[in-house]
Amino acid sequence: MEMWLKEMQIDGAAMTYKVKETLVRKKTQYQDLAIVDTDVFGRMLVLDGIVQTTIKDEFVYHEMISHIPLFTHPNPKKVLVVGGGDGGAIREILKHPSVEKAVLCEIDGDVIDECKKYLPEISCALDDPRCEIFVGDGIQYVKEHKNEFDVIIVDSTDPFSIAEGLFGGNFYKDIYNALTEDGIFIAQTETPFYLPDTVKKVHNDAKAIFPITKLFMAAIPTYPGGYWSFTIGSKKYDPTEVDTTKIPEIDTKYYTREIHKACFVLPRYIQELVK
Amino acid sequence: MEMWLKEMQIDGAAMTYKVKETLVRKKTQYQDLAIVDTDVFGRMLVLDGIVQTTIKDEFVYHEMISHIPLFTHPNPKKVLVVGGGDGGAIREILKHPSVEKAVLCEIDGDVIDECKKYLPEISCALDDPRCEIFVGDGIQYVKEHKNEFDVIIVDSTDPFSIAEGLFGGNFYKDIYNALTEDGIFIAQTETPFYLPDTVKKVHNDAKAIFPITKLFMAAIPTYPGGYWSFTIGSKKYDPTEVDTTKIPEIDTKYYTREIHKACFVLPRYIQELVK
Numbered sequence: 340m341e342m343w344l345k346e347m348q349i350d351g352a353a354m355t356y357k358v359k360e361t362l363v364r365k366k367t368q369y370q371d372l373a374i375v376d377t378d379v380f381g382r383m384l385v386l387d388g389i390v391q392t393t394i395k396d397e398f399v400y401h402e403m404i405s406h407i408p409l410f411t412h413p414n415p416k417k418v419l420v421v422g423g424g425d426g427g428a429i430r431e432i433l434k435h436p437s438v439e440k441a442v443l444c445e446i447d448g449d450v451i452d453e454c455k456k457y458l459p460e461i462s463c464a465l466d467d468p469r470c471e472i473f474v475g476d477g478i479q480y481v482k483e484h485k486n487e488f489d490v491i492i493v494d495s496t497d498p499f500s501i502a503e504g505l506f507g508g509n510f511y512k513d514i515y516n517a518l519t520e521d522g523i524f525i526a527q528t529e530t531p532f533y534l535p536d537t538v539k540k541v542h543n544d545a546k547a548i549f550p551i552t553k554l555f556m557a558a559i560p561t562y563p564g565g566y567w568s569f570t571i572g573s574k575k576y577d578p579t580e581v582d583t584t585k586i587p588e589i590d591t592k593y594y595t596r597e598i599h600k601a602c603f604v605l606p607r608y609i610q611e612l613v614k
Numbered sequence: 615m616e617m618w619l620k621e622m623q624i625d626g627a628a629m630t631y632k633v634k635e636t637l638v639r640k641k642t643q644y645q646d647l648a649i650v651d652t653d654v655f656g657r658m659l660v661l662d663g664i665v666q667t668t669i670k671d672e673f674v675y676h677e678m679i680s681h682i683p684l685f686t687h688p689n690p691k692k693v694l695v696v697g698g699g700d701g702g703a704i705r706e707i708l709k710h711p712s713v714e715k716a717v718l719c720e721i722d723g724d725v726i727d728e729c730k731k732y733l734p735e736i737s738c739a740l741d742d743p744r745c746e747i748f749v750g751d752g753i754q755y756v757k758e759h760k761n762e763f764d765v766i767i768v769d770s771t772d773p774f775s776i777a778e779g780l781f782g783g784n785f786y787k788d789i790y791n792a793l794t795e796d797g798i799f800i801a802q803t804e805t806p807f808y809l810p811d812t813v814k815k816v817h818n819d820a821k822a823i824f825p826i827t828k829l830f831m832a833a834i835p836t837y838p839g840g841y842w843s844f845t846i847g848s849k850k851y852d853p854t855e856v857d858t859t860k861i862p863e864i865d866t867k868y869y870t871r872e873i874h875k876a877c878f879v880l881p882r883y884i885q886e887l888v889k
Contacts, residue, residue, distance in 0.1 A: 351654040352652075355620075379626040396807070558839075560841065565837075565840010565841055566835065591882055595879075606870070608867045
């Protein structure tokens with residue numbers, strides 16, 4: 340018997356993965372959670388049928404969503420991750436010696452628990468003493484904190500269902516207020532090939548609030564289209580103006596000093612979405 | 615009834631596309647050829663079950679395989695395309711006013727004929743008077759021409775079956791000889807995520823022959839992994855040393871002057887394959 344996971348990437352195109360074993364499958368309070376072991380990408384977290392992260396290619400997403408903002412800020416001490424219950428962003432954030440505290444605010448406690456159990460390579464830093472875990476609504480959490488975080492990372496699911504409120508102007512205003520006076524915000528913002536309107540809207544929403552707004556791209560095999568956008572909103576520091584010669588060596592598989600700038604160079608069709 | 619095309623991208627992972635209509639399906643002398651119309655990517659050419667090019671995302675591949683070498687060479691007059699029967703590379707090559715002749719050497723005449731019929735947006739330049747079409751074996755053609763082409767583009771299928779001989783040292787030696795004294799060679803060289811050994815081997819083979827060998831990447835949604843490598847072998851001009859301020863404006867959707875250099879900045883895991 341062969342088991343294949345079928346992931347609808349967009350209406351009319353689906354990716355399928357041969358599954359060796361289903362490690363866990365449950366309805367949580369918020370979503371349909373599965374962790375399956377696949378031939379090609381190893382173990383993967385699947386929420387509501389959408390692949391969130393895999394052992395083989397998670398490094399791209401987690402490195403890029405973390406190191407770009409953390410190496411743009413000259414001295415990030417306190418970082419908030421909204422979503423990101425797998426712990427991959429926390430693992431990368433805690434590679435930065437300046438970071439004193441990394442708060443994870445994940446709405447679905449089951450995601451944290453199951454990733455700790457079945458994806459230890461990704462969730463390994465969740466028990467670090469500098470990591471503080473808060474299970475609850477990110478929108479509410481951000482509203483209740485002012486002038487507190489140097490970097491806020493929105494590591495959410497797609498802008499349908501539960502993460503919808505994490506893509507838009509009202510949330511970005513609260514993020515602006517939760518950041519310190521030179522704080523930086525970053526969010527994963529979907530694929531410009533399939534969802535150009537989402538990329539455009541998010542960019543415009545961020546631009547209306549932050550003095551500096553930039554889009555960068557990273558190549559992630561298991562994400563639809565293979566090419567993913569991230570949007571940065573910054574109060575003071577421009578991620579493309581960083582003196583990259585001063586970036587210290589760091590243990591990564593995707594991010595490098597040179598990638599730090601090259602990832603902001605956009606193909607023309609993407610440039611035109613955000614000009 | 616729903617028809618879905620299933621493309622095995624690697625053993626254990628397949629992409630599937632909803633098909634509106636099969637426009638042509640035939641066994642040619644060399645391969646199983648189909649052109650189908652899909653919901654998400656429009657019409658696509660499929661050879662032996664592998665998606666070769668689609669109306670929606672072909673621009674990335676054809677622009678990058680053509681403009682990187684043609685804007686690296688200061689005055690390309692005569693260009694050879696090995697493979698590339700869809701005509702997409704020829705279309706981009708003929709955007710360069712310096713080009714006097716572009717030869718297409720495609721082994722499978724049916725590919726040319728069916729692409730002319732069903733993919734006119736891609737094949738449109740095949741009737742240009744500067745384009746000369748030769749239906750035959752690229753390996754033989756290259757062997758028989760010496761010191762003739764300023765740029766040779768190897769726009770082949772994957773290195774299994776008929777294109778196998780187009781990936782390797784012996785062929786690259788003949789290409790070296792078919793190039794003029796300052797000529798440039800480029801080939802599509804697969805995805806480093808799935809086929810790291812192929813990328814490495816091709817790079818080493820090219821490096822043993824050409825004084826300058828460089829790898830660059832482009833994000834192509836319908837290619838496995840979404841992130842594709844191209845290998846350049848050059849006798850004189852370094853594609854990363856081009857004065858990009860002198861590159862004239864050109865009608866593209868992916869390539870820009872800035873992309874010309876940024877595409878050579880490699881993520882660490884790819885850098886390590888070619889160092």
